[in-house]
Amino acid sequence: MGEKMPDMDTVTDDRAQVLDAADSLFYDHGIQAVGMDRIRDTARVPLKRLYRVFPSKAELVEAYLRRRDVRAREALRAHTDRYAVPEERVLAVFDWLHGWYSLPEFRGCPFSNAFGELGRDSEPVARAVRDHMTAVRDHLYTLAAETTAPDPGSLARQLHNLVAGATMLAAIHDTPESALHARESARILLDALPTRSG
């Protein structure tokens, strides 16, 4: 009876505050490099509450990745949806990437970063990363299916190769130009498709 239910809004506020802190710290410095103490300091939430909301660092890491996944795909979709012509919608992916790589806070793909750090020992992390990659590929598939591509699945995977490679190289060389080269590749792939009248 005496059950002390904490205020629901307080709990969700805490979750958001902790996730916000973890997000910027994990993405900026890497997951292993950021301790729970640092997250507590940034979120300005006592350790005890932190552990009540996320019972372990592993769950916090997973929540970080899941939220990144949702937000990244929302942002990408919002950008591609600004165009109507199928080929333009495909190319818009690479414009969006170029904008992302150009942000001063760009630190590479949070999913491949996490995979390189933890994917080998943490199955939940590996699964979250795979889920994200599959979801991105699915989005590319819907874009490819709008074109005249005879095999949209194949086109989607080719586009995904370009996206993944450009992101990797942009991170390593710290320059957004790989997005331009990937865009040029995509344009050539699109030009090679059968014509709509054909």
Add this chain to the structure above:
Amino acid sequence: MGEKMPDMDTVTDDRAQVLDAADSLFYDHGIQAVGMDRIRDTARVPLKRLYRVFPSKAELVEAYLRRRDVRAREALRAHTDRYAVPEERVLAVFDWLHGWYSLPEFRGCPFSNAFGELGRDSEPVARAVRDHMTAVRDHLYTLAAETTAPDPGSLARQLHNLVAGATMLAAIHDTPESALHARESARILLDALPTRSG
């Protein structure tokens, strides 16, 4: 005078033995996950000798990356050099990748793995990774320059995007098929080049 010079051959033998052990352990389990004790056990070399040959783990990591770089480029070059026709030499890159991804011990690109783990805090690691990527791009440039590409540098960067992306996705999805899609993309890029007679 009493200087006790250890046998030169012994030293180089030790180096090779330690590097061999570190190589398979680092690539298989990640760098942070492998301690010096484990390397000592695998190399069957006492800690003291290990530290005499590599004064710190950081130097061992760098040597690991440098040797991987040399060997990977040697292997790739050996494979592309089996072909004479410029277009075939380019496509051979992706055949080689497919063979690599198909090895049971394939664990992704050791350089992007190391970059994700340590690239943010270790400038030597970041530099070794960038050097490797630049060297690969240079190799792709020589292949691109043999074709009719009007801008070999641009073609090389587009090919590099494909290589990096295919390797990343092969690691995450644990399947070599991304090499096939990257090869198909490369073929389309080559087909789009001006004809030799033109």
Add this chain to the structure above:
DNA sequence: TACACATGAGAACGCCCGTTCTCACACCGC
């Protein structure tokens, strides 16, 4: 045999970090 010296095996040190515990304190219904 006796000494000097390098070696091997592993303990020890120092630090970091995820997680839990301590304890003084503030708030609640009576």
Add this chain to the structure above:
DNA sequence: GCGGTGTGAGAACGGGCGTTCTCATGTGTA
């Protein structure tokens, strides 16, 4: 005012790991 309960701040614990140290042992030389 008062007992009880949850809270905040930080200490403490346990384990891992890079690096160094200890010390018994082995070897070569007189």
